[in-house]
Structures are given as structure tokens and as C-alpha cells.
Amino acid sequence: METPGLVVHGEAEPFSTALRSLVNNRLYSDVRFVVGQERQEVFAHRCLLACRCNFFQRLLGPEPSPGVPSPVVLSTVPAEAFLAVLEFLYTNTVKLHRHSVPASVPPFPLPLMGSVRTLPHTHSVLEKNMHQSKEKYRYLCICLEFVVKVLDVELVCEALQVAVTFGLGPLQERCIAFIEAHSQEALRTRGFLELSASALLPLLRSDKLCVDEADLILAARSWARVGAAVLERPVAEVAAPIVRELRLALLAPAELSALEEQNRREPLIPVEQIVEAWKCHAMRRGNAARGASCRRRRGTLPRDHHRFLDLPFK
Template sequence: METPGLVVHGEAASFSTALRSLLNNPQYSDVCFVVGQERQEVFAHRCLLACRCNFFQRLLGPKLGPGMPSPVVLSSVPADAFLAVLEFLYANSVRLHRHSVLEVLTAAVEYGLEELRELCLEFVVKVLDVELVCEALQVAVTFGLGPLQERCIAFIETHTQAVLERPVAEVAAPVVRELRLALLAPAELSALEEQNQREPLIPVEQIVEAWKCHALRRGDAARGTPCRRRRGTLPREHHCFLDLPFK
């Protein structure tokens, strides 16, 4: 009977470095992305992206054919965030920065990259401060990231109520007014409404106006309701009736 073979491992660091050298390297690349509002070109390798991420597997399937296809346009994701996503896919590690981590987190959620999402969440919690917390709260509400939402609310309460002696709902009101609730899917809006009954941070009227947009299927259903997608928000099927440009 043949003795089972033994799996041995080479040096992980050199392997990661070699793969990282292929990041945004036109040599041997077979796909080009045009990303962000600046339309920056980013080069990549279809086989690597497809085996690491189901989103790219669907996007870069056989329909593109062999050879270098036409550029794939992803205008809603900033170039820095997209490059961070590719860095993680190529090297299984990524250097995160405070100024762009929320955009990387958004991309990770949209692309279904659970491990990268968790790494971003851990980083956000570590660097959370008064300048970042409102935007982090908006991302948490938009994508239903409960633990991050609770952490942001606790941060706001700890750092404002003791100094200003104002209720959390009052302190959070400026960012809450900017939430694009109409962009949420009905199921997400229902979950948010249920949570808001337990922790009333969002005015009921604001949720009602978002439901009006869904019911009447037009973005101007409620005058003054924020319906425009922010930069970095990928379109969803129910966004088609809004018919409004990015803000």
C-alpha cells in the first residue's frame, strides 16, 4: 500500500510578495477596469479574481471571450477602494487607511467579500472618532451592519451627551436627516423600521416618505426626500424608478 504523501509548505511571505507584484500590472493581465469618477484604468487577471470572488466570477465569465476584452466600467467605486479590494484578493492581506476604509467596506459588502468586510469592521472600530462616526453610522444603517451601528451610537452617546448633555437622538439628527432611506430594499427598510421602534433615532415621517417612494415608484414622490445615490453606492434593481443621478 502506497504511503500517503506529506504536504509541505514554502515560505508564505515570498509567495504573497510575488502575487502582490501582479497587482495593477499590465504585464500578463487580461482584463482592464475603468473605475471611479476619475475613470482610472486598473489592470487585473481574470482567473485570479474569478477564483477568489463570486462577484467577479459572474462579471468576468465566458461571455467576455478570450484575449483582452473591452474595459469593464465600475464608475461607482473609487479607485483607492477598488485597488484595496484587489490587493486583498491577490495577497489575502490589505493595508487599510482611515480616510478610505468605509469605501473599502462598502465595496466588500457589495462584492460579497465576507472576510474583507470583517477586517474593515475591525479597523473602523479601532479608528472610530468624532470625524468618522457619522459617516460610519450611515454605512452601518445602509447595509444593516448592526454591531457597527450599535458601536457608533454608543460612541456618539459617550462623547457628546457627557459634554453637551443632549439626547443621543438630537446629537445624531444631522446625519440621520442625510440617510438615503429610499435606496434601501423593502426588506431592509422593514428591518430598519422594526429596530427604530426599539431605538427611535429616525423620525417616523422620514421612514414614511421612503415607503412612499417605493409605493409610488418614483423618486419625487415625497418632496425633499433624499433619493440620490451617493458616490460608491452600486445600483440595485429597485433604484431604476428613482431615475436620479449621483450626488
């Protein structure tokens, strides 16, 4: 019986360091990328990319083109995110930076494919593009762990949008919990105004938002105005998927009257929803059929009529 050979493992760190020195190194490179809107030139090595990732196998083809090859243009990919992906492919590790992570979070190698807001891909892409079973989730997990550690008011809404777009449940939960604790600040960010309706809905359904309903209604109107300008659609049409989650019955009568007047000038909320809120005031109780619309949030400021509502904050 043949004696099995002895496998000798060298030190991992010097090996990783040597390969890292080849990232974006013109030396021995045989493929060139032009990346991002700034058209940054990035050098790489065909054999290494192809053996690590099926995406590059398909992109680069089995044989190099004769003569001087034309660069591969990836104009929609942020250069910093692309270099992070290359570093992981070359070394199996990656050094992440706060502002590059949102573009790197989606399933590998989605950063190569365009904006995270518009990609139709799902986690199945990860399955198809990484050879090693242990590696196909590692890059994603690294990015998600990093995002959770660096979450702040400016980053959280962008991270929430990524989580909703790609079905990253744990990240979505962490982002929502962060926004619940820092609601006032988060609602003032550009990231909040750029949320999709599907990302905004779970926020508006939360009882734990630390914000008063009057301020939340103002934020929802600002969000709808931005969406209306981008989509060239009426404000009320853009707001339709989310306004039912606004709890108008929490407003005092004077506030509700002011909202009704503003709504005449700039329609945002269906008239019947405002009528329902007035019914709560007239009947001096919450509408049991639509109990959530009368339930106070964590940040709801007290009004005299709140004692008549059926459902206090839980």
C-alpha cells in the same frame, strides 16, 4: 497501503509579496477596469479574479473576447475601495485607509456594485461570492475591526449609516455609543445631515445623548431641511418618522412658546405633540402614557419644571 505524500509549506510572506506585486500591474494582465468618477485605469488578471470570486466569474465570462478587450467600466465604485478588494483577492490580506473603509465595509464584493447608501444587497451576497468558507467573512471582519479603531466625529455617522443599511449590529452599537459620548460634535457633521430616518431613530430614542433637547430639536430641523431639499418634499413630511422621538416636555415654557411660533412659520412638529408638551407643564407632571417624552437625557440642561416630571433621567 500507499504512503501519503509529504506536504511542504513554503513561507507565506514572500508568496504574498509576489502576488501583491501583480495588483494593478499591466504586466501579464488580461483584463482592464475603468473605476470611479475619475475613470482610473486598473489592470488585473482574469484567472486569479475568477478563481477567487464568483462575481468576477459572471462579470468576465468563461472566455476572453478576441482581439483587444474593452475595459470593464465601474464608474460608481471608488477606486481606492476597488484596489483594496483586489489586494485582498490577490494576497488574502489588505491594507486599509481611513477614508476608503466606508465603501469597503459592506459584504464583499459590494464595493463593486455601487454606492453603499443605495445597495439592496445583504449578507447573503457574501455567502454567494466567496469560495472558501473561512474567507467569506474575513474581509468583512477586517474592515469592521478597522472602522471601530478609527472611529471619529467625522466618520461615525457615515459608519452608522453603513451599519444600519447592512444590518451590522455590533458596528451600529459602537457607532451609537460613540455618538452618545460626542453628541454635540457629531450633530454638526455632514454625515449626520445625510443619515436616513432609520439610522437617526435609534439615536433620538437614546437617553444617553450628551446634548440638550433644544439643541437636538435644532439638529433635527436641519436634518429635515436637507432631506426636504434633496427629496423635494415638505420639511414636515420628511421629519414625520423621527419627530415623535423629540422630548418637547423637557423645554421650559418660554422655549416651548418659541418653538411653537417657529413651527407656525416652518411646520416640523405635529400640533398635537406640542399640545401634549403643554399638558405636562399645565399638570405639573409627566404624561405616564408617554413617559419617554418626559425622560431627561444625559445632556439635558436642568429647568425649574423638571422636578415635576414623573420620569427622571436613568
